[in-house]
Amino acid sequence: MVSVVYFDTSALLKRYVTEVGSAWVQNLLTSSTDLEVFTSSLTTIEAICAFARRLREGVLTQATYATVERAFDYDVRYKYGLIEVTSVTLATTRDLAKRYPLRAYDAVQLASAWLANQCLVRAGKAPLTFICADEQLLSIAETAGLLSDNPHRYG
Secondary structure, eight states: OOSEEEEOHHHHGGGTSOOTTHHHHHHHHHHOTTOEEEEETTHHHHHHHHHHHHHHTTSSOHHHHHHHHHHHHHHHHHTEEEEOOOHHHHHHHHHHHHHSOOOHHHHHHHHHHHHHHHHHHHTTOOOOEEEOSOHHHHHHHHHTTOEEEOGGGGO
């Protein structure tokens, strides 16, 4: 059982919008009171953009959008540890982007998770698990030394 997870936006969205892997994400996030959940502060922007796109496309109704946004804002405030994008994060992002074929926000997500993992390991704690719904990003994360999982693997 994992005790610390880092969700990128592609996986965290599954907590709020039903799609492949949503049941697994819901179960993971509700099955343990000891689970520590981290994500990048950029996830707050990426998620709202994704919710708004689904509203424009008619996937979400206005009422559902409002409910999802409230739930997300609550969880960001009270349940998730946000990793701020700092100059160290940006420098690590640049280094990762030079080594791996990454899109910009994916590189920031990976750098944030990598740095958080380094802090945990240096403190003698268990490493985090990087949770993402993008197989290419997961492969890169594993190459960079992170444990990983994909909600799509669980239907």
